[in-house]
Structure formats: structure tokens, C-alpha cells
Amino acid sequence: MGMCQPCFSVKQGGSGPGDLVSRLAAEPAPAWAISLWLKTHPELTAIRSGTFALQTGMPLKEALALIVAGKEYLLNVTLVEGQRLAEWRKTLAQLPHGVSTLASLDDTALAKALGADHASVEGLLLPETYAYTVGMTDLEILQRAYQYMQDFLAKAWSQRAEGLPLKTPYEALILASIIEKETAQASERPLIASVFVNRLKRGMKLQTDPTVIYGIGDRYDGNIRRRDLQDANPYNTYVIDGLPPTPIAMPSRQAIEAALHPAESDYLYFVAKGGGWHQFSKTLSEHNAAVRRYILGRQ
Numbered sequence: 001m002g003m004c005q006p007c008f009s010v011k012q013g014g015s016g017p018g019d020l021v022s023r024l025a026a027e028p029a030p031a032w033a034i035s036l037w038l039k040t041h042p043e044l045t046a047i048r049s050g051t052f053a054l055q056t057g058m059p060l061k062e063a064l065a066l067i068v069a070g071k072e073y074l075l076n077v078t079l080v081e082g083q084r085l086a087e088w089r090k091t092l093a094q095l096p097h098g099v100s101t102l103a104s105l106d107d108t109a110l111a112k113a114l115g116a117d118h119a120s121v122e123g124l125l126l127p128e129t130y131a132y133t134v135g136m137t138d139l140e141i142l143q144r145a146y147q148y149m150q151d152f153l154a155k156a157w158s159q160r161a162e163g164l165p166l167k168t169p170y171e172a173l174i175l176a177s178i179i180e181k182e183t184a185q186a187s188e189r190p191l192i193a194s195v196f197v198n199r200l201k202r203g204m205k206l207q208t209d210p211t212v213i214y215g216i217g218d219r220y221d222g223n224i225r226r227r228d229l230q231d232a233n234p235y236n237t238y239v240i241d242g243l244p245p246t247p248i249a250m251p252s253r254q255a256i257e258a259a260l261h262p263a264e265s266d267y268l269y270f271v272a273k274g275g276g277w278h279q280f281s282k283t284l285s286e287h288n289a290a291v292r293r294y295i296l297g298r299q
Contacts, residue, residue: 051134081127081252092138123247177247181210193262214248
């Protein structure tokens with residue numbers, strides 16, 4: 001016997017193995033022949049529900065073995081590092097063959113559904129490419145992302161460098177999210193981290209633009225204005241002392257590692273110099289010179 005359907009769904013509590021064979025068979029066969037065939041292949045009768053990728057021309061025995069083994073057809077969704085929860089929501093709302101449930105959950109309800117101890121799960125979900133099966137909900141995917149972050153963060157925190165100005169793993173996530181937004185260059189992350197750690201140790205304001213942008217929210221149009229730098233909101237690190245109250249994005253494993261293992265440096269400043277790279281400075285005069293060269297020089 002042969003079969004033909006490339007993608008095949010078996011419902012929970014659906015038809016028995018005989019009906020399934022009848023559906024999969026490339027040619028019609030009488031019930032007695034199907035029954036006899038199954039008696040000679042009893043290992044193929046423990047049918048599981050799900051959606052399975054069955055190639056055209058696949059032998060019936062091989063197709064049934066795949067279904068019995070529960071090897072469901074897997075799709076993938078990539079939840080990108082550095083993006084916000086709002087952006088992940090948009091990605092999951094367009095999940096092919098998934099079930100959308102997040103629209104009915106605001107951020108607080110979502111945090112409660114995931115078992116988080118915070119009002120929002122911003123920064124608490126691990127960026128990754130997640131495999132899922134047909135009919136899986138977006139909440140189920142985020143449950144895995146939350147658990148993966150919990151597991152990774154616990155291990156990373158236990159192995160952190162000594163003397164960090166971070167009191168909790170959550171503070172590490174906040175710092176990691178800022179590092180994530182400040183540079184796309186993996187090799188720069190430990191240096192970026194060192195600047196922020198050095199400033200925190202000295203009681204200096206972090207003065208980092210990504211936190212300002214997060215605090216502005218929907219008002220951000222691509223430009224940071226003087227009034228934005230003076231705005232008294234809890235994410236404006238030009239105004240507040242220390243870290244903002246929550247992460248500002250979903251940090252990657254690498255950004256978390258950088259926050260917990262910053263480079264050893266005396267740097268207190270950095271400025272973008274083009275190509276995604278930064279110029280680091282130890283003193284304000286050095287920094288101002290770098291600003292004149294790399295920022296004002298372009299104007």
C-alpha cells in the first residue's frame with residue numbers, strides 16, 4: 001500500500017487505525033484487507049493525534065510509524081533579541097497555524113498567566129527560535145520563553161563576577177536590556193557593560209538614550225529632543241539615578257553574560273562612530289572630543 005497527502009491531521013478521539021489506513025492508502029482497499037494488514041502490523045495501531053508531514057509517495061507503513069511515534073510537523077517562530085514585548089505580540093499575532101490568545105491579555109494579565117512576579121514580562125522572555133506544532137497557542141510559546149529565561153538567568157546569576165553593583169537577577173536583566181539596545185556588535189557588549197557598571201559604582205547617571213526612547217513610548221518619532229532628556233519619567237536615565245524600573249527590551253543570552261561579566265576598564269563614556277561601533281573614553285574631555293569628531297563632524 002502507498003499514500004499521498006503531504007500534510008495530514010489526526011484529531012484527538014477521531015477515527016481508529018482502520019479508518020486512518022483507508023484515508024492514507026493510495027488505492028481503495030476492502031475493510032477485511034485493511035483489518036488483516038493491521039493484524040500483521042500491530043505496532044502501527046497506537047495512533048496519536050496531531051499534524052504530520054507525510055511526503056508524497058511515502059509508504060503507508062512508514063507514514064503510520066511516524067504518526068504512532070508522534071513526530072508532529074514543526075513550524076518555527078523567531079522572537080528577536082532587542083525587541084520589546086509589544087513587537088513580540090505583533091509577531092505572535094501573525095503566527096501561521098497557531099492559535100492567538102494574547103489579544104485578550106494585557107501586560108499585567110500576561111505576567112500573571114506566566115507566573116511572573118512583575119507587572120510586565122518585558123525582558124523576562126528569552127529571545128530564541130521556537131518550534132511549535134499546528135494548533136499551539138501563542139501563550140504556550142511564551143511559557144517556554146519565560147521558563148527558558150528563568151533557567152538561563154538563574155545559572156548565569158550564580159556564576160556572575162564579583163563586585164557588581166547589581167542586587168538581583170532582575171537588575172541584571174535591566175542592565176542587559178540596555179546593553180542589547182546600545183550595540184549590535186557582540187564583541188562590544190562587555191565594554192558597553194563596563195561603562196555602565198563603572199558609572200553605577202560611581203553614582204553617575206547612566207544617561208543612555210535607549211531608556212529615554214522607551215520612556216517616550218509612542219511619542220518617539222526617531223529624534224530625541226531636549227525636552228525628552230528633561231522629561232521626568234522613571235525611564236529617563238538623564239534624570240533618574242541608577243537603573244530604570246524594568247528592562248526596556250528582551251535581552252539575549254550574550255547581553256546577559258556581558259552584564260554579569262563586564263570587561264575590566266576605566267571607561268565612563270562612549271559615542272557611536274559609525275558602522276555600529278563606538279568610541280570609548282575615560283574622561284569627559286576625551287568624550288567631548290569624540291563627540292566633536294564623530295557626531296558634530298557629520299553635521
